[in-house]
Amino acid sequence: MLCDFQGVQFYPYLSQQFSIALDAYLQILATCTYKLQGEVPMKFSLLYAMDGNDSLKRVLKKLTQDDLDTKDNSPLAPHSSELPTMQFVGGDHYLLDDYIEQFSRDSPADMLSLDDDEDNPCAGHWKNMRDEKTKKMWGVFNKSGIFMSICRHGFSLVIADMVQSGEQAKYPLAVVSTLLDTFGSDLGGGYDIGCCFKTTLSRSTLGQRAQELNHTSLIGAFHGHAHQCLRQLDHLATYVKGLGLEDLEGCKRTFSKSNALASSVRYASTFHQRQAIANYFQHNDDHKVYANLSTFLYNNYKQALRILSDGQQSLPRLMRELGVEDVSIFDAWLAEERTYLTSLTHESNHETLQMERDLDAAMTAWSVTTPSTVQFGPRNIASTNKVKTTRRHAMENYEKDLRVVQEREAKLGVACRWVPEDQEWKDAGRLVAKHKFQRVLDHLEGLVVAQIFELAKMNQAGTGYKLRKHIGKALQVCSAAIRTALDKYNTAARALSPPRSTLSWEDIVEYAFLADFDLLCDARNNISHRPWATPTGRQTMDTYFKMCRACEEIHHLNVEIHRLATYLHDEDHYILECEKKLQNLHPALAHQVGLHRRIRARFMAHHYRRLDEISALDGFTGSIERGESIERGLGASASSPTACIPPQLIADVLPMLRGGIDDDLEDLEADKNDDTNGEESARVLEDILQVTLDV
Template identity: 40%
Template sequence: GYDIACGMVDKIARSPLRQLAKDERLQMLIGLLHGYAHNRLCQLTFLMLYIYGAGIEDLEVCERFFSHSNALASVTRYMSKFRRRQTISSYAYHRDNFETYANLSKFIHSNYRQALRIISRSQETARTLRELGLLDAGKVIGFIDEERSYLESRNSVPEPDVLASSYYRALVKLSDCREKPRRARRTFKLYEMGESCMEGEESLYLSERQMVNELELEAKLLVDVQCLEERLGIRVDQRWCKGSEDWRKAEELVAMSIYQKSLDKLEGLIVARIFELSRMNISGTGYKMRQHIGHAMQKRSTTIRSALEKYNEAAAKLTPPRKLLHWDDVMNYTYLSEFDFLRDTRSDVCDKTWAKPAVREAMSELFKLIRAEEEIHRLNMEIKRLITYMKEEEEYVSLVATSVQETNPSLAYQIRRYRDERRRYNVTHRRRLDSIRKLPGF
């Protein structure tokens, strides 16, 4: 699990490690803590909720370890290199042999209880699916593939659309540019005829220079237009003019492009605000950092309002106009994926079954149910493994202690101490594992 697994996959594919990753069947995933900060396409590909066999694991074990180990920084900052490594090694040993081992059964018990709680909602989930007319669970699961295909197709813009948009923009620039040389010529002629209010040779030079610059720009834009016409197969007598059908279609494409860019900017600002809000509530964030984040959020609020105005302006120019957003709406957006359904470009995504809010919520519950059942299956295996490990370890350690008692009593004493220490934890493990049978829904 990695918080930027989606980007790391591409890097690995271009690195010398790509063959090793392929041979080892490496699969990068995004942990639960970071998953909902990614866009919807990343979630469908890398989020644990949609990965077969993932269970309810959140992939944040390393994050928790790093969080606990941060306390070492203040202790080891002024230590020598040897002492620093020794302290870190001692911390890792203590955490592995005492805290981690002591909490093994607690982890299993907590996950079992959480999975059973999710499974207890199975009847409610089934009833919701029936009310929505979704009787086939396989079809509901297939909605994920449909959504992924839709989002992937939306990310790739057909080349004809790109050329048409570029051609339209070039024509608009050429049309705007042609008016400037006309004004420059009139000004220059007026000066030559003595009817201009400008005086001196310098003014004559500036007027002439301006006219030449505008003519050169017009010639350059004309070449660009002709190149695009050649690629699009448009003859000179077929050049698009304002009001024509081709002009109208290209105008809509450009308007949609502006709309998408406005939405991207607004989306980025809102998500940054979400991150900062969550950061302000994290324990351990200092007072100065909270002040800094607070000032940044005040500035960003102004930027968000400006971006929101540009978005609404772009949305209103579309045909048909897209949904206008209000300040209260965007402030209530919680996840990045909530912006995705504003991005419809070639089809009405709202007509698709998987895009309806009620269906999406039911899909999420169904996938949680599937992951919970996988978790139960895996935990049953881990319970057997833990019980077997405890039994065999106690027997083996006792046997070793007995075998070295005569030759090395001191070592035998330390081995028995280790055994007794483990037994204290094992008693707790057995009690917790036995209590799983008493959980509701077991």
């Protein structure tokens, strides 16, 4: 298309040169990758979020029965009325389907194993990752949506079409592979099911490479609360070091805008749908995200300063209430909570052995029936045979259980076999009751988790009326299940010795934090007096860790603000110099460069004004002075531009340049003739004046 616009012949190397230049340009994110000399390194070189969206579907245009050839029953017969096309969307935003398919599951070994892993107990708890949820899609749709990634500032990085499937693992794997190739090491990727994807990534062909490049799988701040309390201590945004105040939920905000595109691409062809989506996100990057970049930095800086200001007032008071003098104790409390919750994931082997002693159950089942008389008739034969069979089975079970009991008595070091009157027997009975209590509490917790987050979604801004009604109906169904689980919980709580406090329906609906609910999951230890288990202790820990993340955010922003200030100067200077050098060599190309410069220049004054406002904030510790980029190669914004015009474009403008030279020679001859005529006229006038003076 560019060759047609310039009126020159197409050559393959021209598209390669353009692709290389475009790739280099797209990799430059003003605040993410425009690194400067002497800047303090960050834990994550690039933070990004990725997620799937099913709004941008595309209907499959199937052949009608009349169009189908009844004689052609081969499986390769076409099922779509669309003609094949060789058109494709340029740029490197869109991933090719063939590239994505290399990450699909092609062996019986399922990368998305749903078995609980000792290091990742959440891996098997996400129903949307099961095969029946991801393998199939409604037959009416050919494209079920898009899967994309964006940086923390909102710039789109990679887009992939989800073809006749749900949100399968191959899409995030393809995205991670592309980002590792493009941006290198120390990437942090946020995903709703980051804990499950962490296991998937480590077991995939990308696992070793991702580990070598220090890739970190993270979870968005909103979805992090849906995970087990133990996993929250490792993945919740509040506790992840180096994350700052980033919530990794940018995809949700991006999709809330791109959903308006759905109606226009639902029945478009494959090429035109991709073209519309790519153009939309390109326009969004150039005119929305880039325009809001400095405002994003300004708002985040104000938020971080406000958290620090509030924390500096409340944290000392809370520490005095707890009798704490050193803030390092909070990390120790977090480790202690992690150790405690880890112990709850597996029952004690000692207690399990005690609970599983079922020898006496077998002894009770084993009985001997002695008839009152020795007279047997035909009627007694059937009952006698039944009793003999039951007695034989009881003896077999007794012998089997006796061997098991002997083994476990040896493991427990039991010298004398327990009887119901022994204290050990009573303790084991209480353990069984606690075990039942733990199980019903876990079930109740799962239902309350669903209710809390459905309520949060229903009250979330931007949720439509129909969706609110749908969630409301789902909560009505869930409420009945919660009431049933609550009754079982209260029954098990009263069976304990001493009885545990029961819960009412009013208590359940008031729960807002899953971590607090998880603290009820204690049937072996009393943690009510541990500092990190008290409301004041938890508030103090949250305040401290939020302040830590705010300090990290200020560090991130200081680096990014300095990068933006430098990028604004370097980019504008570089493009302006390119335009000047091309003005005489190739005016048409210079015009295109000027158009690009004017698109970016329209936001220049806004960015500089925001940078001034940031520097005026009370507590600002960064710099808005121009720095020095580490990139000085050909094409870098900080380098000196060199005008390189393809030979075909030069040949296109040579006639114009030669015409300009001929015109210049003619002008010089004309000027010379004019000078000669002027000199002659001056001499004639001088002679006339001389004659007049003589008279």
